[in-house]
Amino acid sequence: MNTTLDVKSLENWLWEAACKIRGPVDAPKYKDYILPLIFFKRLSDVFEDELNKLSQDYDSRETAEDLLVKDHKLVRFYLPKNARWEAIANHTTNVGEHLTNAVRSIARENAKLQGVVDTVDFNATTSGQRILGDDVLKELINVLSKYRLGLNDVDADILGRAYEYLLRKFAEGSGQSAGEFYTPGEVAILMSHILDPEPGNEIYDPCCGSGGLLIKCFLRFKEKYDANPSVEPLKFYGQEVLPSTFSMAKMNAFIHDMEAEIALGDTMNRPAFLTTQGSLEKFDIVTANPMWNQDFSQSVYENDPYNRFGYGYPPSNSADWGWIQHMFASLNDKGEMAVVLDTGAVSRGSGNAGSNRERDIRKQFVENDFVESVLLLPENLFYNTTAPGIIMVINKSKPEERQGKILLINASKLFMKGRPKNFLPDESIKQIADSYLNWEEVEGISKIITNEEAARNDYNLSPSRYVAQNGEDDTLDLEDAIVQLKEAEEEQNEADKKMKAILEEMGVWKGH
Numbered sequence: 364m365n366t367t368l369d370v371k372s373l374e375n376w377l378w379e380a381a382c383k384i385r386g387p388v389d390a391p392k393y394k395d396y397i398l399p400l401i402f403f404k405r406l407s408d409v410f411e412d413e414l415n416k417l418s419q420d421y422d423s424r425e426t427a428e429d430l431l432v433k434d435h436k437l438v439r440f441y442l443p444k445n446a447r448w449e450a451i452a453n454h455t456t457n458v459g460e461h462l463t464n465a466v467r468s469i470a471r472e473n474a475k476l477q478g479v480v481d482t483v484d485f486n487a488t489t490s491g492q493r494i495l496g497d498d499v500l501k502e503l504i505n506v507l508s509k510y511r512l513g514l515n516d517v518d519a520d521i522l523g524r525a526y527e528y529l530l531r532k533f534a535e536g537s538g539q540s541a542g543e544f545y546t547p548g549e550v551a552i553l554m555s556h557i558l559d560p561e562p563g564n565e566i567y568d569p570c571c572g573s574g575g576l577l578i579k580c581f582l583r584f585k586e587k588y589d590a591n592p593s594v595e596p597l598k599f600y601g602q603e604v605l606p607s608t609f610s611m612a613k614m615n616a617f618i619h620d621m622e623a624e625i626a627l628g629d630t631m632n633r634p635a636f637l638t639t640q641g642s643l644e645k646f647d648i649v650t651a652n653p654m655w656n657q658d659f660s661q662s663v664y665e666n667d668p669y670n671r672f673g674y675g676y677p678p679s680n681s682a683d684w685g686w687i688q689h690m691f692a693s694l695n696d697k698g699e700m701a702v703v704l705d706t707g708a709v710s711r712g713s714g715n716a717g718s719n720r721e722r723d724i725r726k727q728f729v730e731n732d733f734v735e736s737v738l739l740l741p742e743n744l745f746y747n748t749t750a751p752g753i754i755m756v757i758n759k760s761k762p763e764e765r766q767g768k769i770l771l772i773n774a775s776k777l778f779m780k781g782r783p784k785n786f787l788p789d790e791s792i793k794q795i796a797d798s799y800l801n802w803e804e805v806e807g808i809s810k811i812i813t814n815e816e817a818a819r820n821d822y823n824l825s826p827s828r829y830v831a832q833n834g835e836d837d838t839l840d841l842e843d844a845i846v847q848l849k850e851a852e853e854e855q856n857e858a859d860k861k862m863k864a865i866l867e868e869m870g871v872w873k874g875h
Contacts, residue, residue, distance in 0.1 A: 368510045368517045374528050376509060381529070383503045387495055390533040394526060395607060396495065399483050400507055401525055402614040403466060406440055406480065407448035408513040413438040439620075440473045452508050458497040459486035462504075478627075479613040482606070519619045523548070523578055526611065530746055531784065546652040546703060547744050549787040550754075551575045554701045555583035556796035557736075557756060558648050562588065563595040567646040567693055569630040569653070569686070571601030574612035574623075576650040581621050599623035600646065602630045631663055631682070631689065643669050649690040649700035655748075656705060657682040675724040683708040684724045691733070691757060699735075699758045706753050706825060709737050713823035726822045729769070729814050733757050736770040736799055739826040741778035743785045751775060753826075756799070765802060769817060772798055772809045773830035807831075 368376070381393045388396060417427035417437065428444075435441035444450065446465035454461050462485045470481040487494050495503075512521060527548050560566060560580050568576050577599045588594040599621055603609040609627045616623035626635030636644040664676040664685060671692040677684040683704050690700050712719025728734050736756040743749045758765075777791035787795075798809045810829045817824060 368512075368521070370524065372510075373521070373524060374532075376506070377525055377528050378532070380503060380506045381533070383506055384495060384499060387499060393533060394529040396483060396485075396503070397507075397529065398522065398525060398611065398614070399466070399480065400503070401512070402522060402618070403469075403480060404448050404507055405512040405521065405618055406469070406476075407442055408511050408516065410438055410440065410442045410447065412513045412515070435472065440469070440476060440617075443468050443472060448508070452504055455501070456497070458500045458504070459493065459495065462486075462500065475617075478606070479610045479617070482610045520578070520582065522611075522615050522618050523573070523575060526573055526575075526615075545572060545746050546575050547746070547784070547786065548575065548579070549792055550652075550703065550740065550744060550752075551579040552583075553738075553787065553792050553795055554650055554703070554754060555579040556792065557701050557754070557799050558650060558699065559800070560584045560597055560648060563597070564647040565598045565600065566648040566650065567600045567636065567644075568649070568651050569602050569634070569689060569693065570651055571603050571612050571625065572608050572652070574601060574615040574625070576652065577601055577612075577621070577623065578615055578619060580648070580650060581619060596622055600625075600636055600644070602626045602628060602635045604629050631659060631685065634669065634689070634693075636693075641668075643671070643693050645695035645698065646693055647695060647698055649693055649698065649702070651686070651690060651700075652703035653682070653686040655683065655750075655752075656680065656707075657686075659685060674727045675720055677724065678720050681707070681711070681721065684721050687728075687755070687757070688724070691759075694757075694759050697760045699756065699760075701754055701756050703740075703752055703754055705748075705750055706739065709753055709755065709824035710828075713821040722822055725824065726818075728757065729817050729822055729824070732761060732766060732814060733759065734769050734817075734824065735761055735765060736772065737824045737826055738772040738795060738799070739775050741775050741785055741787070744778070744787070746784065755824075767814050768811050769814065769824065770799060770802060770809060770811050771824065771826040771829045773826040774808070775827065777808075 377397065380397050381390075384393060384396060414424070414427055414431070417430065418424040421427055421430070431437055431441060446468045451458075451462055451465055463483075466481045466483070470477045470479070473480075485495060485500060510516070518524075526545075530545055554576060558566075558580060560583065566577060566580050568574075571577060581597060581599065584597050599616065601612055601623065603612055603625065604627075606627060609625060612625045616625060624636075628635050634643060638644060658680055659682045661676060661679055664672045669692065671689050672685065674688055675684075687702060687704075687708075690702060694700060708721070709725070712722030712725075715722070734755070735758040736754075738754040738756075740752045740754065742751045745752060772795060774787075774791065774795050777787065777794065778785045779788050779791075794808070797803075798805055802811070804810055808830065810826075812829055820828065
């Protein structure tokens with residue numbers, strides 16, 4: 364058994380594991396089988412480390428085992444003897460049944476792991492046939508047995524790195540299943556540098572996916588303060604609508620020993636974090652990458668009991684400014700947020716005659732001096748779209764020198780080509796983060812405008828409009844054009860209804 368697992372070894376290891384289940388399982392679902400097993404192995408190896416230490420303390424493994432049966436709190440998570448990795452690896456018959464029973468027994472012994480470690484039925488069938496036969500499972504377990512995943516064996520970010528690799532390697536379709544929208548690791552790192560958490564901060568992601576944005580904030584904090592054990596830790600809160608992805612977020616938090624509360628559910632309709640009075644909890648920092656241009660019924664906004672949408676209702680076909688308003692309502696008076704959205708969120712409706720709901724909401728955020736910065740990202744970073752995306756930073760309490768101003772950063776060219784996706788190299792992350800944190804103008808990269816200048820441009824906050832690169836223009840892309848067309852059709856239908864109602868009142872029109 365090898366004991367070191369660097370990035371290259373990790374990727375080779377995961378590729379070998381994926382090859383074992385190729386055929387019975389579609390590529391986008393590789394992670395649904397491999398990651399829970401990696402998590403299980405991590406739990407087991409950490410438990411063995413803790414058991415060994417107790418055995419040394421009491422000069423007897425038998426005594427340590429007896430103590431653990433009586434008091435599970437002596438270890439992070441207690442694993443019964445027949446539910447440890449070694450027992451699974453040595454089992455040769457009814458492997459799927461035995462493995463499923465093992466993870467279920469772990470969940471029974473550890474309430475925190477219920478709905479996390481036991482989400483996969485390794486004995487499942489479809490059309491009367493096992494999805495993964497015992498022989499395939501045995502081969503997969505043998506591959507995953509190659510490395511120890513104990514506390515001193517691997518970096519805690521092993522699960523996040525594994526998830527990133529499996530998505531990147533099998534990105535064809537894998538980022539799109541059930542609306543899943545994964546934030547590339549380097550974008551999450553950039554956001555953590557922008558938000559730069561301070562001791563004691565409470566950080567919230569209302570659509571947390573596998574927890575990547577929260578994890579990167581945690582890791583950024585550790586970079587800065589790990590040498591000081593007296594520093595007050597961060598607290599993390601997340602909500603995720605998909606059960607399998609929710610489980611992934613919980614696994615990620617457990618592996619990192621984070622103080623995190625992750626809830627399952629639909630944030631827009633049923634936000635999980637409420638005060639005893641039933642209002643939204645308030646946080647120091649919000650970080651999020653909601654699904655872009657999501658469809659929500661107007662009733663979600665019109666009948667909202669949490670007073671989230673006081674700046675206006677977004678159109679049904681693009682919830683971007685609905686999400687922004689939910690996050691804004693979840694900030695305390697000194698709070699700051701960074702959210703990833705498609706580029707149209709900062710430009711749609713600007714320059715058009717008449718009213719436009721997204722532009723009108725955006726106008727109020729600018730006039731109230733909440734918008735601190737907009738960063739344009741390169742194209743083809745994200746797994747289920749080639750569109751570039753933006754990061755919008757909103758601050759309820761801007762520093763005095765930033766008041767009345769907006770920093771626009773055009774990072775569209777600061778990428779490196781990758782396969783199948785582009786990526787932001789470390790030097791680009793540092794350059795973009797420094798531009799924001801130092802609040803500085805850099806030729807061809809960033810520009811500071813006043814709120815009045817934004818108003819003169821009809822509240823178009825697209826960085827490419829203000830920071831030109833190679834003579835590029837701010838042409839509307841196809842996705843944004845489709846959203847605008849849908850919104851125009853929606854407004855036309857609403858106008859038709861009102862006109863018919865007026866004509867009926869006048870007796871000119873008789874409805875059918």
